Amino acid sequence: MFHARHLLIFVVGLVLATPLLASPELWRGEWPKTDFSRAAVPFEEILSGGPPKDGIPALDDVEMIPVSSETRLADAEPVMVLELDGTEARAWPIRYLTWHEIMNDEVAGIPVAVTFCPLCNAGMIFDRRLDGQVLSFGVSGKLRHSDMIMYDRQTESWWQQALGEGIVGEMTGKTLVQLPGWMESWGAFRARNPDGLVMAEPDWPRRYGQNPYVGYDGLAKPLLYSGEMPPHAIEPLSRIVRVGNRGWPLERVAEAGRLEEGGVIIDWTAGQASALDRARIAEGRDVGNIRVKDTATGRDLVHDVIFAFAFHAFHPDGQWMLGK
Template sequence: MNRRRVLAACGCVVGLAGCLGSDPPVAGERTAKDGDSTDGDSVARAGAFDLPIPEDELRRGAPKDAIPAITSPSFSTDWSGFDEVPVELEDSFEVVGVELDGISRAYPLAVLNWHEIVNDTFDGRPVVVTYCPLCGSAVVAERVVAGDTVYFGVSGLLWMSDLVMYDDRTNSLWSQVLATAIRGERTGDRLSLLPATISTWGEWKASHPETEVLVPPPVSGTIRGRQTRRYEVNPYTSYQQSSSIGIGYNEEVDERLHPKTSVVGITAGGVARAYPLDTVSSEGVVNDRVGDVPVVVAASADGSLVAYVRRVDGEAIEFERDGSRLVGGGSRWDLLTGRSLDGPHEGTTLSRANDRSPMFWFAWADFNPETEIYGR
């Protein structure tokens, strides 16, 4: 594997205001029941790493809670009507979309860039929504550890350039991408993952017309009480456009793709494969097989990458593209949700083939060093 040393430029470190903690100026009536699951071969298997992680592998990016996790989220249909929120929620804003227990919610990256963690509840079900701006990764999970509901906060530490969380019960440290405790009393414990999508607000609300959207603090409360940030500013713009990684501690990177290439990764049957956005977009739709699991990968016009298991009722379906829809098995399917809209499979929802969101290539490759790249 071709690797080289990569050090973040000083200007990039200064620009990572959110990371450093300072201010800059389940839908459908039924689900495809095919027995396919990639969870057992999940991206970033904890078993691939020796736990607990040595303390000297952790890097301090900010003081604990300097990036204040949201602990009392508030939701609305949009951001209008809130005097405390002078920012207009635009259709082009990226969001982490979650659909669970009949509830649809969107968490704008304009908020998550500054807070990284939202402790939420879906109809009594405790959920944590996380986003690491350095890795471009969203991970959503149940916030239940050993039977106890916990709150998660931002430790200010990084491991492999990824967000390290802590739980309020034991102060154990958790890798966001792994969704696993890497140091402390709960070391080795794993969170139960939930499906999530990164899309634009315009796409998400079109597919989920009844959706709610997270309203920024101070309307939503944080672990540090009343807080606010410049939500109209993306403090990671220069970082996202550069080849720099993290805040200067990554020494190696897999050169096969630009570090910030957006990829969706799938693991199954001992095989890990990354699907770059540009490749998927150019092909329109990708019918593939990872291990023994048949998958379909596609991207929306706005660049939202999705991956599904393309087996329904025991049969693998070949998909084609018809504008913004997928077509297969005599039915049309919503690309963003995987839900069949008509035909013999109407009401069926395809199972997710990926258990984490798309992320930057360097992060996927760091946690899956033996990964293949589709099309290469």
């Protein structure tokens, strides 16, 4: 098993090599189609995460099966969920996203990218349509502020997953539309959607159900991150419910059970295992389920549950909803 402490040793070497790695001249061989003359971020902020381009293989046109046919998942296992009007609710298990990070799929005629960055705990679903074309995404192998950099296969531009924004290449400055998906336990999804669909196990030689980042969300500091730590003495690897540029500490939400403020309703219920704790994802400690709705309409709101350091890095002017 590949433990976080082993990853840390590997990371030290990468960090020391950063000045040499952060150079378009060294990247061009692997990225001949990327327009490095266009960039929205300093190249020195971009690190190698270890794997090369497509070393973590994104999946396309994944197979979905009826909820009633799924027998592998434990109730507490986390899944990414999308429930759109007029179509079956769908779930993509984190046990697969941990090893592939991006699923290019289609829901009710909408091309979607279901994404998960383990180092930031960022699970986000994007509409792949942009400016009259449909993009498909792969994993670049690069990181910025410890967050996955995706790339689109059409222009090989680089995208910051935590923001859905193009940061290098032809698509620099473009923004993907994030859809109102969320992460919850398989048991909660199944109970609410007995006629829904769930992603089938991919035909890849991976240890699905195992967590290659054992103990990661219990570390004092994130890996591959050299930016500022969160303010207000907030632990960098604590979870934050992000809605726009506002962030609610998960501990505060869990203690309350329900928070209603700023036009937002956030509900917490027990039952979801952390995907970044124990060796088996299903045995991770209970971090609970989050549901975020608009107070006025009752509709699901776009949000994610991200580590505090990443919220601070990508939303430096964000509002910390501390209830004080």
